Every structure is written in structure tokens, then in C-alpha cells.
Amino acid sequence: MSPTVRLEPMTADQYRTYRRVAERAYADNIVAAGMMPEPEARQKATDDFDGQLPDGVDSAGQELWTAMDAGDEVGMLWLGFTEKSDGLHAFGHDFLVTSERRRQGYGRAIMTAAEAVCRERGVVEVGLSVFGFNSGAQALYAQMGFEVTILQMRKRL
DSSP states (O other): OOOOEEEEEEOOHHHHHHHHHHHHHHHHHHTTSSOHHHHHHHHHHHHHHHHHHHHGGOOOTTTEEEEETTTTTEEEEEEEEEEEEEEEEEEEEEEEOGGGGGTTHHHHHHHHHHHHHHHTTTTTEEEEEOOOOOOHHHHHHHHHHOOOOOOOOOOOO
């Protein structure tokens, strides 16, 4: 049986911990993807977080949740919301499952909970980005009905 998660608003204390870990992981992923060298990746990660979340959990248009299952923290979700001419759009900036809960259906459960939040709010489209080397996430997103809208490629010389 697949787990069910409840999304609870992330607290300021949870955010501080999340930010430290997530900013470092984001920079590491940028480097691993070959997008830029480490110093630039670290600066980009800091700039991106500062730009999107200038007020932490209170940043306008951004919402962060802790995913819970029976009182246990199993992951997190960060969605940004933008009103466009055709309606409200959401973008999944980050989503993770805690390491000890991976490969147990929690990724799908968090994505299902995110979709429910979006439907409740009248979101017309949800987007996200995934690093090219993250084939597990790509497979989950494809299974959940996401489709590729842009593919960026590179060649190292």
C-alpha cells in the first residue's frame, strides 16, 4: 500500500535547516551537471535562493511544506505560484524525500499531495526542472504525467 502524506507549512526553524542543506545540494548538482565550476555554482545557488526566498517561509508567491506521515517528517515541498493570462501556474522549485524514506513510495505521495494543493487553488499548469543525471526523478515525473518542454544540452571541449 502506498503511503499518504500530509503537507504542513514549513516553520522558520525548519526553513533554516532546509536552506543550509538545500543550497549546498543545489550547488553540488549544478557542478555535477557540468553547468559551471564550483565557485560560480555556489554563488548561483545563494543568489537563486536569495532571489526566490528573500523572506524565507514568508516570501511572496512561494510556499514551503514539510511532508509528514503519522507524525514523522518524510520530506519537503517548495512550490512557487504565478498568475498568468491563462490562470494560476505553479512551479516545483524543490521536493525531496528524507534519505531513510526513499524507494518507499513517498516521492509519489508528496507529488500527489502537491497536485491536490494545486487543484484546490485552481492551478492550470505545474512545471518543474530536473537535472539531466537524475534519471530516477525523471522517471517518476514521467509516470506522474509530466512531459519534457525543453531539453538543454552541452558538449565539453
